[in-house]
Amino acid sequence: MSGQRTPEVLVxxxxxVGLTAALVLRHHGVPVTVVERRETTSPQPKARRFHVRTMEIFREMGLAGLVHEAARDLAGHDHMAAGRTLAEAEQLPLWQPTGVSAVEVSPELPCLIAQDVLEPVLRAAAVEAGAEVRFSTELLGFEQTTDGVVGRLAGEEIHAQYLIAADGAHSGVRDALGITRSGQGAVGEPNVNVYFYADLASVVRGREFNLCRIDHPDIPGGLASVDGRRRWVFMTPGADTDRDWPTLVRTALGVPAPDLEVRSVLPWQAEMLVADHYSAGRVHLAGDAAHVMPPYAASGANTGIADVHNLGWKLAAVLRGEAAPSLLASYHAERRPAGWFVADQSTRRAESFTLGTPDPTLAHPFVLAAGGFQYTEGALVPDGSEEPILEFAPAGRVGTRIPHRWLDDSRSTVDLAGPDWATVTGDQVDFLSDDECLLVRPDDIVAWRGASTAEATKVRDALLTA
Ligand SMILES: Cc1cc2nc3c(=O)[nH]c(=O)nc-3n(C[C@H](O)[C@H](O)[C@H](O)COP(=O)(O)OP(=O)(O)OC[C@H]3O[C@@H](n4cnc5c(N)ncnc54)[C@H](O)[C@@H]3O)c2cc1C
Structure with missing residues (x-):
C-alpha cells in the first residue's frame, strides 16, 4: 500500500447523495473524502424534480442560486402535456396541490433540473468547499476497527472515523455488511428509457412541458424534457431493449426529426425496498443504498439528500466531541421510518398512476415535498403530537421540519438553524403562543417544544450527551 489518508469521513x-454528503460535512467543517468509481458524473439525466426541501438544504449551503441558474433550460417547463403524438399533444393546465400555495410552504421554489446537469454543480461546489473528491477511484473493500474504518482502494488505504455508503441501489458496502432489505420489491412492469437528441424546439414552443403523455397505440409512453430543446427521454413500458428505437420514437413524436440520435437505452424496473438497518458500527447507508422507490413521486434522490442532511450534523457533533457517539443511533431511528414512508407513498402513487384510480391514503404532495414526515423517536423529546399526512398543516410539532414563515429581518424560519441549533419564540411566529419556545436542530427539525430558551439550551445539551 503506497499512501494513507485520514479524512474524518469517507464517502x-x-x-x-454522496456529493451532497460531502457538502453538508464541509458546511460543518468536517474533513471528507469522496471516492467514485466512475470517471465522470452521471451520463444519464434520470432525476429531474427537486423538491422545496432539497432546495432549502442547498439554500443553507449557499447553493440554491447556483442550482436555479444551472436549471434555467427547464424554467417554466412545469406543465404536463398529453396527446396521441408529441405533434398532436396539448399542454394541460398547471396542477397545484389544494389548500396552500408553494410560496407559503417554503422560502424556496422546487427546481426542475436534470441529474446530469446538477451533479457537476454539486461536484464543483464540494471541491470548492474543501472536500477531496476522487473520481475513477473504487472502494475495493473496507474493515471496521475499534477506532475507525479502513477503506481499501487500488494500492492505497484510507483511514477514516466514519464511512457513508452512498454507493447506490446495488450497494457493495450494504452487501458486505450483510444488511437485508424489506419491502414490496418490484412494482409494476419493466420499462425502457430511451435517451435521445433531436432538435424539437420549434415543435414544443408555446406548449413546453415537463412530461408529455403519449397515447399512440403502437408506442405509448411518456416524453420527458431534459433541456426542453434538444435532449429528451422517452419512457415506454416493456423489457425488450433491442427494438428499432429511432423509428418507434419518431412514431411517438409524430414529426420526421431527421437529426434524431439515440444516445442510450436503459431498462429499469421500479422497486420498493428499504434497508433493515441504516447503520452498522461506524458505517451509515444513505440514498439508494438505503432505499429504492418508484420514481412517480420524484422522491428517491430528494430522500437521499435529506438522509445526509440528517446524518451530517450528527457526525460533526460527535467528531467535535460535543456529542456522544450514541447520538448516531438516531440516524437509523429517524431516517429508516422516513425512508419507508416515502418509499411506501411512492409505491401507492405508482399503483394509483397505473390503475388510474384515486387512492385516499396518498399523503398531501407538500408532505413529501417539504419534509412533512414526523420523527417519533430519535434526537428529540416527543410530545405526543401527530402531524397529519393527508393534509399539509405544519404547526411546529416535535419531530417535523419547522414551518416556513418570513421573519422581520427577511429571513425565513427555515434559515434560522444550520449549521447551528436555533430557538424560535412565540413573539416571532404565529404558530406558537406568546409563552412558547421551540428548539430547532441544525437540520431544521423541531427537537423540543417548551416554555423558555434557557430550558431549550439544557434540552439540547441533554440530547447531545444522552
Ligand atoms: C427514470 C428515473 C427518474 C427519476 N426521477 C427522480 C426525480 O425526479 N427526483 C428524485 O428525487 N429521484 C428521482 N429518481 C431517483 C434518483 O435518480 C436516485 O434516487 C438517485 O440517483 C440516487 O442517488 P445516489 O447518490 O444514492 O445513488 P447513485 O446515483 O446510484 O450513485 C451511487 C454512486 O456510487 C458509485 N459507486 C458504487 N460502488 C462504488 C464503489 N465500490 N466505489 C466507488 N464508487 C462506487 C456509483 O458509480 C455511483 O456513481 C429517478 C430515477 C429514475 C431511474
Whole structure:
C-alpha cells in the first residue's frame, strides 16, 4: 500500500447523495473524502424534480442560486402535456396541490433540473468547499476497527472515523455488511428509457412541458424534457431493449426529426425496498443504498439528500466531541421510518398512476415535498403530537421540519438553524403562543417544544450527551 489518508469521513459514491454528503460535512467543517468509481458524473439525466426541501438544504449551503441558474433550460417547463403524438399533444393546465400555495410552504421554489446537469454543480461546489473528491477511484473493500474504518482502494488505504455508503441501489458496502432489505420489491412492469437528441424546439414552443403523455397505440409512453430543446427521454413500458428505437420514437413524436440520435437505452424496473438497518458500527447507508422507490413521486434522490442532511450534523457533533457517539443511533431511528414512508407513498402513487384510480391514503404532495414526515423517536423529546399526512398543516410539532414563515429581518424560519441549533419564540411566529419556545436542530427539525430558551439550551445539551 503506497499512501494513507485520514479524512474524518469517507464517502463511497459520488452521485447526488454522496456529493451532497460531502457538502453538508464541509458546511460543518468536517474533513471528507469522496471516492467514485466512475470517471465522470452521471451520463444519464434520470432525476429531474427537486423538491422545496432539497432546495432549502442547498439554500443553507449557499447553493440554491447556483442550482436555479444551472436549471434555467427547464424554467417554466412545469406543465404536463398529453396527446396521441408529441405533434398532436396539448399542454394541460398547471396542477397545484389544494389548500396552500408553494410560496407559503417554503422560502424556496422546487427546481426542475436534470441529474446530469446538477451533479457537476454539486461536484464543483464540494471541491470548492474543501472536500477531496476522487473520481475513477473504487472502494475495493473496507474493515471496521475499534477506532475507525479502513477503506481499501487500488494500492492505497484510507483511514477514516466514519464511512457513508452512498454507493447506490446495488450497494457493495450494504452487501458486505450483510444488511437485508424489506419491502414490496418490484412494482409494476419493466420499462425502457430511451435517451435521445433531436432538435424539437420549434415543435414544443408555446406548449413546453415537463412530461408529455403519449397515447399512440403502437408506442405509448411518456416524453420527458431534459433541456426542453434538444435532449429528451422517452419512457415506454416493456423489457425488450433491442427494438428499432429511432423509428418507434419518431412514431411517438409524430414529426420526421431527421437529426434524431439515440444516445442510450436503459431498462429499469421500479422497486420498493428499504434497508433493515441504516447503520452498522461506524458505517451509515444513505440514498439508494438505503432505499429504492418508484420514481412517480420524484422522491428517491430528494430522500437521499435529506438522509445526509440528517446524518451530517450528527457526525460533526460527535467528531467535535460535543456529542456522544450514541447520538448516531438516531440516524437509523429517524431516517429508516422516513425512508419507508416515502418509499411506501411512492409505491401507492405508482399503483394509483397505473390503475388510474384515486387512492385516499396518498399523503398531501407538500408532505413529501417539504419534509412533512414526523420523527417519533430519535434526537428529540416527543410530545405526543401527530402531524397529519393527508393534509399539509405544519404547526411546529416535535419531530417535523419547522414551518416556513418570513421573519422581520427577511429571513425565513427555515434559515434560522444550520449549521447551528436555533430557538424560535412565540413573539416571532404565529404558530406558537406568546409563552412558547421551540428548539430547532441544525437540520431544521423541531427537537423540543417548551416554555423558555434557557430550558431549550439544557434540552439540547441533554440530547447531545444522552
Ligand atoms: C427514470 C428515473 C427518474 C427519476 N426521477 C427522480 C426525480 O425526479 N427526483 C428524485 O428525487 N429521484 C428521482 N429518481 C431517483 C434518483 O435518480 C436516485 O434516487 C438517485 O440517483 C440516487 O442517488 P445516489 O447518490 O444514492 O445513488 P447513485 O446515483 O446510484 O450513485 C451511487 C454512486 O456510487 C458509485 N459507486 C458504487 N460502488 C462504488 C464503489 N465500490 N466505489 C466507488 N464508487 C462506487 C456509483 O458509480 C455511483 O456513481 C429517478 C430515477 C429514475 C431511474
Amino acid at each position: 463511497v459514491g459520488g452521485g447526488l
